[in-house]
Amino acid sequence: MRLDEQTRRDFPILERIVNGHPLVYLDSAASSQKPRTVIEAMSQYYARSHANVHRSIHTLGEEATELYEAARDRVHRFIGAASREEVVFTRGTTDGINLLAEALGRTLGPGDEILITELEHHSNIVPWQMAARDRGAIVRAVPLTREGLLDLDAVDRLLGPRTRVFAFAHVSNVLGTITPVARLAERARRAGAVTVVDGAQAAPHLPLDMSALQCDFYVFSAHKMLGPTGIGVLWGRRAALEALEPARGGGEMIKEVWIDRARWNDLPWRFEPGTPPIAEAVGLMAAVEYLEKLGMEQVAEHERTLARQTVEQLGAIPGVTVFGPPATVERGAVVAFGVEGLHPHDVAALLDEQGIAVRAGHHCAQPLMRWCGVVGTARASFSVYSSPEEVSLLSHAVASLRSHL
């Protein structure tokens, strides 16, 4: 049975009628929908077990702490981390990158370099600009090839003795380009740079194994992988995390506090000041369980098929441009496209009239939009519940768009 046939009934929102049509939700890269198990796990947690974690010596506090830490164990296994101490909960991908930019930024000096790429989301550009600005450091970017892949020759040229950080996306949120993380991490290590990987568009769609990826840090969000908003994961290799001075203080991240100084807590709590997103961790745990039951290899294969069908079908429509690597190159679960003579916002608004939800705009990747030579694009993206029928509905709707405006 196809993955969407197995899963669709688990997602209550997919029963919605939008503008008189059954919802065709093709915006999962922005945020995925949630299965009933996630919604119920969070609701059960609030109905039965909620209290603050770690410092409450009573039954509910202990239950909440157990659940929160069980979520960490679940994520630890899901991503192939060496230990649970390497899994830090954040508020999301953006928060994770900012945490790293703040902490790593403090170690930069004037003339030091931060290397990013031209396909980054703003959240993997702006925090580094801020860190560089504060320390007199410089941000450089790896250019793309004509096909929308990273220019690997340029990587070698740009990784120099002053490069301290190399931050890049695992999967582009616009082009769907999959970057060779292990190879890039290896080159960065030789150059003496720390690698930070934005896994927001990879964690929901690809099997992950941190030991194989060999980067120093990897960040992602729960809400794009069937989990709730408000929580994300920062994975760090133990040695990399230990070398990192916390940039944010508060309760829970300390062992002992005096008026003029404090001693940090152990990993991972050292990087989790304040009350964490507890219910969200419970939801994330349920999401990971759901994905593991399906199998990430099956998830990846399902979405690869949908992406390929979309590239082929949209690419065959006169006046439609599909951005990113050709259909023969493996890509993530996103397809960005443009319709000649139509603004992407109008494309999205007209598709919405038929109940089809796609994203339109610059996708928080304006440097990449300039590379594409457009103001913005429309973008269809997929998750476990997306179906080939939905891809066909999209293609038919797009084919008739130009007569609508």
Next chain:
Amino acid sequence: MTPAARPALYSDTIRERWRRPRFRGELAGATGVAEDVNPLCGDRVRMMVRVDDGSIAAARFAGDSCAICTASADVVAELVEGRAAPAAAALGAEDVLAVLQADIRPSRLRCLTLPISVLQQALGR
């Protein structure tokens, strides 16, 4: 949740103004020019005015934008021509909506208001 009686997404006026804008183009001898972007989508609009003796002798727009934004810029330029500069600067979204005869959803309101705020910048407000 009934979808019934939902007004058309784009009014005839928006379609017409988008297809055949009347005030798109460069403006020779412009006395005020401003350009800005809609952070939501990256749309870019430039408004140009020629103020002569305190009132707007001509207004034009240029840019790369969606149907709503383009139609709005076209209407803004038309409405302010011949007006005294302070009256032109006081133009509001409701004035443009009245011409467009459209029900703009909150998520698209910025598309409508961008040309208005750019015009105010062009007038030095």
